[in-house]
Amino acid sequence: MDPVTFSCAEMSTRELNSALADLPDGASVRVLEPWGRHNIAVGLTNRITIEIEGNAGYFTGGLGEGPDVTVDGFVGWSTGENLMSGTIRVLGNASECTGASAHGGAIVVHGDASSRTAISLKGASVLVAGDVGHMSGFMGQAGVLLVGGNAGSGLGDSLYETVIYVAGTIASLGADARVEDLNESDVKVVQDLVDLAGFDHIDPEKVTRVASARELYNFDALTEQKY
């Protein structure tokens, strides 16, 4: 099936998202002239393939449950926020809060991602080829953050059960985050993620595993608290 083409220059965001939602499963669509527009491909539940040809704005692909979105450019804040399933692939850099609260699916960033990547992650996989900014993985509850480059300060602050793998350096760990030994199942998980993302620069046996020390899980009035 030939891809459908929509132009942001000719459609409002509401018209565009409504037209995308009306496409049948299996359709392919190209979105042209995004010019940093916010809220492209938000809230879609159909199994379609979307190519955004240029830079996109905030919340790209957010709340998605089904579509596979590729952005040939960079994206603004909160790309894939609250993603439920499907894939968002960003060929450039991503801004802050990438994958915030995402429950499922995968968000792949081929460049760098900024501050608070995978904040409050709830089950999705956030895979970044390059660096991530400060406070990444903050309060992550489930899911995985893979960083192919270096992580900024305060990585994994107040982590719950999200696991973070970092191939490069870590500027500093946040409260209650700790480095743990890498076991065989970790290596397998990272190998699968690297294969999914198509990253060839990450050696799954040479990443650092960061997870919660679980010391902040419960409030203990009888001991000194460190929050």
Add this chain to the structure above:
Amino acid sequence: MCGIVGLHLKSPELHPQLGELIAPMLDCMSSRGPDSAGVALFAEAPPGRVKLSLHATDGTDWEALGRSIAQDTAAAVSVEALGDVAILAVDADTDTAVGSVRKLRSSVRLVGVGRTMEIFKDVGLPRDIITRYGIEKRQGFQAVGHTRMATESAVTTEHSHPFAPAVDIALVHNGSFSNPATVRRRLEREGIRFDTDNDSEVCARYVARQMQHGADLGEALRMVQKELDGFFTLLVATDRQFAVLRDSFACKPAVIAETDNYVAMSSEYHALAGLPGIQNARVFEPAPEEVYTWTR
């Protein structure tokens, strides 16, 4: 929420287009600040002349004020009158020109003073303000603009940005400071006067005070990091420099695009998307706690 835009033109060929480049950027940021808007424009100017950006809501006859100032200072004065706003160019030194306005018409508010700088700011939609003051036709080498969604003080022209705390310096701010009263009390003890109760004005006057003590713009902004607490993305321009700083949390957005011809800054990328050559620009997000400066 507020929106910030700025343009620092490296290439003189673009100077005639400053207004037509910055106007759509400002308009685009209406979504972040529909209350008020303002822009400081910097253009080359002959020596010995100072430009006063004035605002009054009492129906001031700007031409008559211009004639009075010319008589008072024995200097040539040219007047651009635009309703409540006027730009008076006076062939005199700053103190003489400012002193004359204050003496002759105390109800007139001095929005900005500069050899190179003019400021237009007002309450209302950015689009309306752009039209009212003919921003698109204006030329120059640099501009900083702001669209305001007020969170901490009144929606008036005085409370809108840019704030111009000294000659040829303009500051725009997205965010909120949490200790402006403390810093303000200290500045007031040093004799600094304030026009409003706005937190961004405190930051602007703090920056100007550091520069008065000999700091350059970058050093003054590093002092802001030490002394002022809160959330901020700041864009500050002088006749020589263009600078950006974000606080340590960096939760107010900022994006910079740089080419051989210009440095452009905005709260959101789509305000930059129409600039010439943006496809090949180096686009990046300024890191927290890092002072970025460009000098002409």
